[in-house]
Amino acid sequence: MAVIFDPLRGRQRPAASHPDEEIIDVLAGRYCDADWAVLTGAGMSTDSGVPDYRGPDSPPRNPMTIQTFLSHPDQRARYWARSWVGWPRMRGSRPNPGHLALAELSVAGIVTQNVDGLHQAAAEAVAASRAERGDERPLSPVIDLHGSLDRVICLDNGHQLDRDWLQRRLSELNPDFVHATGIDPIDVETAPDGDVELEDTAGFVVADCPECGGMLKPDVVYFGESVPPERLQKANGICESAAGIVVLGSSLAVLSGLRFVRTAAKEGKPVVIVTDGPTRGDELADFRSISRVADFVSAWASR
Structure with missing residues (x-):
């Protein structure tokens, strides 16, 4: 089997740029929730028992x-x-509090690199809860960048x-x-x-x-494959319509996710990265948290 080169080799986890409270103030105040595109990675699902590839405790x-x-x-x-x-x-596997909290937020859209279907399961749970309360707010769209x-x-x-x-x-x-x-x-x-x-x-x-x-x-989408054009177009549409991007639990090790961050930074849009390990986009981040994703998103949704 081919050995996959690790583009994070030699990178160190950076320090947090701001306290989480200040970052969430930016997410909830400086821009309205709907202006944010959200990109999620494997760190989003670790609290659901799904391991990640590159977390601090992940085996090779x-x-x-x-x-x-x-x-x-x-x-x-x-x-x-x-x-x-x-x-x-x-x-x-079942959605964890981070999935459920993110599904409650009104954002431009969620582009996930995960293939576990947990964002959709969380959306179904939130939709059912809202229906019981007579809450007719629409849910944010989810794009499975790498399939399911x-x-x-x-x-x-x-x-x-x-x-x-x-x-x-x-x-x-x-x-x-x-x-x-x-x-x-x-x-x-x-x-x-x-x-x-x-x-x-x-x-x-x-x-x-x-x-x-x-x-x-x-x-x-296996390593070595490309994201289908139609799916990529939808993901690009979400990111282009947003005023900024929030990365949750992704190391941005693969180009399919990193490209959205690079584009946002090039266009002068704010970049927020939340994950407890190093990423390929750390130098592009305006705001950097090293907290657990579920804790951060739950705090964001409570605003």
Whole structure:
């Protein structure tokens, strides 16, 4: 498997630029809430039990690249075996207070690099709560920049499938796999992209597209792939309409997220970064917090 270069290597966590109270004063006062675009990363979901790639306590990880996935059937079997074991825990993740607080805020939009679907789950919970209270305020739009693990696509003909269907199909094709490996799915740790560390995936049977027999892939942007143009256009629209950008829990290690921060800074828009580790955009930040994301967003939403 290819080793992913870590662009944060050698970077140190900066000090906070201002107390959180002052940063939140800027978010809630200097500009109205609706003027802010929000970019979220893996640090947004750590309090939901979803680990991140580059947090202070994260072990080294080598995520699957698109080149590796396409290179050989054994590599695809390796991915799907690991994903099959990890999916129940990923699917069982629930929005944390940070997701719920962010869903309550009226912002220009939320562009997430995460593929866990927790922003959408939080929006559903907030919408239900508002409906009970007769609150008709609209929710802020959410763009899954890197796709979502609950969807599967056929690379041959573009058919879209539900991930739960594929989970059942893989279970039918591999009834003895867990027993053969000696693992307990309850005890394994999932990665941010939903798979787990498994040494031996030999013999795992991969499902083909039920419509055409084509190759199936999770509907996520692998390392080495580009964000689909239509999705990128929507994300750009949110950021272009905003007066500033707030980065929550992202190291900005990949260009797909960093580009929004660079554009905002180039245009003279304020940049707020909230995460407890270093980022590639620290030198561009006008306001920098090193607090836990859920704590910061909850305080912001309480204003």
